[in-house]
Amino acid sequence: MKSFDFINLFLYGFRNLLDKWIYLYTGLFIPKPINFYIVPTLRCNARCKMCFIWAQKDPELTYSYWRMAINQIVGWCGPAAKINIAGGEILYSSMAFKLLQYSARKSFMTGLTSNGYLIDKKMSVKLIGLNLANINISLDGINDKTVNFLRGRSDFFEKTINAIKFLVEERNKKMSRTKIIIKTTIMGPNIKEIYGLVEMALKLGVDNVYFQPVLPPFEGNWTENQLRSSVLWPSLSESEVKNEFNRVIGLKKKIKGFILNSEVSLISMMNYLLGIPLKIDHPHCEIDLTTLFFEPRGAIRFCSYYQPIGHIKDLQKIKIEEMVKKSPALKLRKTMRKCGKNCLVTCMSDKSISDYFNIFSALVGWSYKHKSV
Numbered sequence: 001m002k003s004f005d006f007i008n009l010f011l012y013g014f015r016n017l018l019d020k021w022i023y024l025y026t027g028l029f030i031p032k033p034i035n036f037y038i039v040p041t042l043r044c045n046a047r048c049k050m051c052f053i054w055a056q057k058d059p060e061l062t063y064s065y066w067r068m069a070i071n072q073i074v075g076w077c078g079p080a081a082k083i084n085i086a087g088g089e090i091l092y093s094s095m096a097f098k099l100l101q102y103s104a105r106k107s108f109m110t111g112l113t114s115n116g117y118l119i120d121k122k123m124s125v126k127l128i129g130l131n132l133a134n135i136n137i138s139l140d141g142i143n144d145k146t147v148n149f150l151r152g153r154s155d156f157f158e159k160t161i162n163a164i165k166f167l168v169e170e171r172n173k174k175m176s177r178t179k180i181i182i183k184t185t186i187m188g189p190n191i192k193e194i195y196g197l198v199e200m201a202l203k204l205g206v207d208n209v210y211f212q213p214v215l216p217p218f219e220g221n222w223t224e225n226q227l228r229s230s231v232l233w234p235s236l237s238e239s240e241v242k243n244e245f246n247r248v249i250g251l252k253k254k255i256k257g258f259i260l261n262s263e264v265s266l267i268s269m270m271n272y273l274l275g276i277p278l279k280i281d282h283p284h285c286e287i288d289l290t291t292l293f294f295e296p297r298g299a300i301r302f303c304s305y306y307q308p309i310g311h312i313k314d315l316q317k318i319k320i321e322e323m324v325k326k327s328p329a330l331k332l333r334k335t336m337r338k339c340g341k342n343c344l345v346t347c348m349s350d351k352s353i354s355d356y357f358n359i360f361s362a363l364v365g366w367s368y369k370h371k372s373v
């Protein structure tokens with residue numbers, strides 16, 4: 001990362017923290033968000049047990065709408081705005097590469113999340129060539145039995161591991177700044193593999209691992225009770241679940257900076273998977289001051305659990321910075337501030353200063369020397 005970009009990013013993050021604080025205590029001007037999730041497609045080549053996105057058949061909005069959204073984000077927040085492009089499986093969409101290329105030109109903090117299935121040698125060269133801030137690859141286990149079962153296809157494990165190897169190799173060859181991060185959803189079938197997954201990630205040479213717990217899928221209309229009675233929920237005893245998390249927390253302390261979740265967030269996940277109600281010890285949710293989602297059907301939201309604040313097509317008439325300051329956004333801000341939901345999706349959950357520091361240092365490349373364990 002160029003030193004100018006680094007300073008820009010630092011100042012942008014610092015400004016958000018300061019403005020957030022001023023807003024929460026005085027109600028003065030609304031801060032600019034730091035995280036934007038652009039999700040142009042629901043289509044996916046996996047058939048995951050924990051997500052029904054792939055079963056949706058909605059037509060996609062055209063490329064010009066997503067380009068307009070990116071233009072407005074960068075016009076409002078500048079090139080340090082973190083733009084995360086995902087799906088469905090984003091690389092399954094015909095506009096993926098064009099959109100990534102466009103976003104990477106506009107924001108030096110553009111990142112991508114993929115399941116890795118389509119990333120072969122040639123694709124890894126193209127993706128590393130974009131000089132993205134990060135490429136997140138979802139990987140939910142350490143062997144073909146677990147991964148292929150969860151993904152619902154017989155060759156997913158092999159393809160995903162190869163994708164990671166290609167990306168790491170190409171990144172090292174080009175001495176690119178792009179961070180390769182493994183994202184793992186912790187659930188029944190893989191909870192006994194999470195320690196091994198960190199060990200495997202170290203061997204593969206990725207930069208970081210980021211965990212999140214299984215949640216009721218947005219597209220499946222599942223309740224938490226349905227999830228808890230499904231195969232996705234851990235059937236281990238309390239002491240076994242604690243043991244798995246304690247081993248990972250021990251590893252986190254040993255290899256500093258490699259596991260991006262804070263210890264507090266890992267403990268919250270453990271308690272959630274044990275059915276212990278989440279202790280909400282903060283006075284308010286601040287997602288409306290940090291994050292915006294642009295969803296496949298065009299909805300723009302602060303949080304996936306609440307109504308949209310508008311539609312991408314509205315951006316032809318109203319700028320995004322105006323949309324977030326008007327109704328229904330204003331009303332939603334008040335409701336969401338008091339939200340008491342279990343909130344552990346990594347892109348939405350409340351983050352401590354230490355979480356922000358971990359993510360910031362990972363993305364700017366303050367990497368520690370990761371040793372094998």
Ligand code: SF4
Pocket residue numbers: 044045046047048050051052053054087088089115138151
């Ligand atoms: S979890 Fe990811 S990879 Fe699996 S179906 Fe959903 S979008 Fe596709």
Ligand code: SF4
Pocket residue numbers: 285286287303304305336337339340341342343348349
């Ligand atoms: S679900 Fe989470 S992110 Fe959304 S409003 Fe509630 S606490 Fe905030």
